[in-house]
Amino acid sequence: xxxxxxxxxxxxxxxxxxxxxxxxxxxxxxxxxxxxxxxxxxxxxxxxxxxxxxxxxxxxxxxxxxxxxxxxxxxxxxxxxxxxxxxxxxxxxxxxxxxxxxxxxxxxxxxxxxxxxxxxxxxxxxxxxxxxxxxxxxxxxxxxxxxxxxxxxxxxxxxxxxxxxxxxxxxxxxxxxxxxxxxxxxxxxxxxxxxxxxxxxxxxxxxxxxxxxxxxxxxxxxxxxxxxxxxxxxxxxxxxxxxxxxxxxxxxxxxxxxxxxxxxxxxxxxxxxxxxxxxxxxxxx
Amino acid sequence: xxxxxxxxxxxxxxxxxxxxxxxxxxxxxxxxxxxxxxxxxxxxxxxxxxxxxxxxxxxxxxxxxxxxxxxxxxxxxxxxxxxxxxxxxxxxxxxxxxxxxxxxxxxxxxxxxxxxxxxxxxxxxxxxxxxxxxxxxxxxxxxxxxxxxxxxxxxxxxxxxxxxxxxxxxxxxxxxxxxxxxxxxxxxxxxxxxxxxxxxxxxxxxxxxxxxxxxxxxxxxxxxxxxxxxxxxxxxxxxxxxxxxxxxxxxxxxxxxxxxxxxxxxxxxxxxxxxxxxxxxxxxxxxxxxxxxxxxxxxxxxxxxxxxxxxxxxxxxxxxxxxx
Numbered sequence: 001x002x003x004x005x006x007x008x009x010x011x012x013x014x015x016x017x018x019x020x021x022x023x024x025x026x027x028x029x030x031x032x033x034x035x036x037x038x039x040x041x042x043x044x045x046x047x048x049x050x051x052x053x054x055x056x057x058x059x060x061x062x063x064x065x066x067x068x069x070x071x072x073x074x075x076x077x078x079x080x081x082x083x084x085x086x087x088x089x090x091x092x093x094x095x096x097x098x099x100x101x102x103x104x105x106x107x108x109x110x111x112x113x114x115x116x117x118x119x120x121x122x123x124x125x126x127x128x129x130x131x132x133x134x135x136x137x138x139x140x141x142x143x144x145x146x147x148x149x150x151x152x153x154x155x156x157x158x159x160x161x162x163x164x165x166x167x168x169x170x171x172x173x174x175x176x177x178x179x180x181x182x183x184x185x186x187x188x189x190x191x192x193x194x195x196x197x198x199x200x201x202x203x204x205x206x207x208x209x210x211x212x213x214x215x216x217x218x219x220x221x222x223x224x225x226x227x228x229x230x231x232x233x234x235x236x237x238x239x240x241x242x243x244x245x246x247x248x249x250x251x252x253x254x255x256x257x258x259x260x261x262x263x264x265x266x267x268x269x270x271x272x273x274x275x276x277x278x279x280x281x282x283x284x285x
Numbered sequence: 286x287x288x289x290x291x292x293x294x295x296x297x298x299x300x301x302x303x304x305x306x307x308x309x310x311x312x313x314x315x316x317x318x319x320x321x322x323x324x325x326x327x328x329x330x331x332x333x334x335x336x337x338x339x340x341x342x343x344x345x346x347x348x349x350x351x352x353x354x355x356x357x358x359x360x361x362x363x364x365x366x367x368x369x370x371x372x373x374x375x376x377x378x379x380x381x382x383x384x385x386x387x388x389x390x391x392x393x394x395x396x397x398x399x400x401x402x403x404x405x406x407x408x409x410x411x412x413x414x415x416x417x418x419x420x421x422x423x424x425x426x427x428x429x430x431x432x433x434x435x436x437x438x439x440x441x442x443x444x445x446x447x448x449x450x451x452x453x454x455x456x457x458x459x460x461x462x463x464x465x466x467x468x469x470x471x472x473x474x475x476x477x478x479x480x481x482x483x484x485x486x487x488x489x490x491x492x493x494x495x496x497x498x499x500x501x502x503x504x505x506x507x508x509x510x511x512x513x514x515x516x517x518x519x520x521x522x523x524x525x526x527x528x529x530x531x532x533x534x535x536x537x538x539x540x541x542x543x544x545x546x547x548x549x550x551x552x553x554x555x556x557x558x559x560x561x562x563x564x565x566x567x568x569x570x571x572x573x574x575x576x577x578x579x580x581x582x583x584x585x586x587x588x589x590x591x592x593x594x595x596x597x598x599x600x601x602x603x604x605x606x607x608x609x
Contacts, residue, residue: 117303120592122546122584128569129308129577133315217429221547224431225554225566243435244555251439258432266427273423 008278015274018267025264029075038066040073041232049250059252062242067253071260074234079264081150081235082216088154089215090208093161094197100162101169102192112166115159123156127218130155131227145230149222153215161207168200175199202279209272213265220261236261290597297589304585305358305578309351312574358582364575368568373579376564381583383460384560387552388545390476391483399488400534403495404527407503418492425489431551434482438555441478458557479556483548490544494537499530532602539595542588 010016028035044064052059058067100111118126134148172178173196181195216236222228223237231238236257243254329337338344342353357364363373406418442457455477456462462471502508503526511521550562557563561580568576 113300117300117307119543120300120585120588121304121308121581122543122588124547124550125565125577125581125584126308126311128565129311129315129581132569132572133311136315213427217427220429221431221551224429225550227569237429240432240435244438247435247439248443251443254432254435254439258429258435261429261432262424262427265429266424269423269427 005278009274012270012274012277014270015277018270018274021263021267022271025075025260025267026079029072029079032069032072032076036066036069036072038069040065040070040234049246049253051250052252058256059250061239061253062246062250067239067256070234070239071236071257074236074239074257075260075264077146077229077233078216078219078236078261081146081153081219081229082212082268084150085153085157085215085219086208086211088150089158089211090161090204092154093158094165094200094204096158097162097165097167098169098192098197098200101166102173102188102196104170108166111162115162118156118159124221127152127156127222128225128227131222145228146233149219149228152222153218157211157215157218161204161211164203164207165200168203169196172196172199206272206276206279209268209275213268213272216261216265216268236264289600290593293593293596297593300589301582301586302355305355305582306351308578308581309354310347312578313347313350315572363579366568366576367573368571368576373575376576377561377579377583380559380561380564383558384549384553384562387476387479387558387560388483388549391480391487391548392545394480394484395487395491396538398484399491400495400531402488403492404499404522404530406492407496407499407530408522410500415496418496422489422492422496425486426493428486428489430482430486430548431555433486434478434552434555437478437482458555460558479552479558482552482555483545486548487541487545490541491534491537494534495530498533499526502526502530505529529603532599535598535602536595539591539598542591543584546584546588 032040042065044060047056047060047064049062050056050060050064056066056068058071061067061070096111096115100108130152131145131148134151135145175196178191178195181191186195219228219235220237220240223235224240226238226241228237229235231241239257240254243257247254335344342350345353354364361374363377365372366376369376402418406415409415438457441455442453445454446452447454456475457478460472460475461467462475465471508521508526511525512518546562549560550566552558553560553563554566561583564576565580567573568580
């Protein structure tokens, strides 16, 4: 199964290149403390707003910090938020979708109306409210309010997964194998998890991959507006917070963090695209 | 059809009530609020505090406060902004038209570009043009919209200059030049960058949808039949294929309304556009409850109404669909 999937995936050239790029970005970020000799947070007033040079490959920011170092450290936070928010959103979405699709009836009705409700509120508005609220519960686990952002993004992005899983469950639960499992005495919970869910794995995997990309975009947008991870913790989004004020004198501070967001997001999207081709034989591009 | 429309309208009401309840509860959980401004005032005694709280009705249980607020809302009393002390409806009335103005022009530009390109790309599937279009659209969907806006400013406001006057090629913010009399040219000039920012990202989305929808239709039997009858290709394309391919795009258009609002928040913030998106951000920083509440409700109402219109349009455009 894995072999076949990989063979199909590897036919998608952009997806393979992208997978390499994502891996590289993740490694560079993870190894940031060992790769860079600069401190990502400590202001260095003697080197304010220097253009890119041999010493500072991508230049320095308004507090004289090496931009590349901050981008790599920011990558740790931004990509972690992307992955964590995706995981949580997939867990919530899969649970909601599975229960709604499997049981049907009033449970389905209730959960789907809830999904509609969440989709009817412009998400950025609700996201900002959630971060204001979550910020007031100081959880010292992760610095800069990272956990709050993860929760907020996940709470507002499970709906597409829920609809997808529900649709898959609606058709899969009619399968003979479900009847067979029930005849053998399997309970509902066991049927859902062991028999039906594996059948819905392909669309979930694809949706999950794309969710990482959109969570990274959402985090960067929130942090850019000032409602995301709090400074001085660098993320790709909040590094752009003051960019507009210094864009004229130091355009590199505005350009490079966005370039990293863009490449991370497009690469993850291509990986998702490749996975869709590999996992769904009916899908033709 | 009328019965269907009526039923859908009735279904929208409980949804709106639920949204208002949800947002009301959320806002009540957030600290700050109307009394926060007095918290550190040394001239206020505890008794003053309690009296003010009572006068403002903030000592009542939450559900009573909600019902009072909802009742006032229905009577057209939306409360006052804590920051400006002006009525919420006046504040919104100042800002909403600017947002609608920006969004509708952007949407028109977006569809004006995306529909023809999407069709062309589908008709010439796997051609060089098609590959270029799908690649660019894929990239466009991966760009963080606010960063794209910043890049537009760098390129068209900072770097590129009018070769004769040396002035920036396009204004970097605002709706019009302050202190000058109304001029249509000036207004259009100020629209260039914000509209480009919204349209480029939007075009990427709609081109993909239009292309996918068109490809689906082109593969249908009735298109082959039309060709087989000897109908001119152009007529098949417009009369048979496009009409059917446009239907799903109409639905997506409605579902994308919340995305439009998200775009407005960033565009208005970056280009100092006096619209509702920027008002929301300003109000969020000030914990201006009444305004936040009103903006979310208006956003949700517009979303629900547009979903409703899409469903009705769908039923109208596609005679295969029958609603009981």
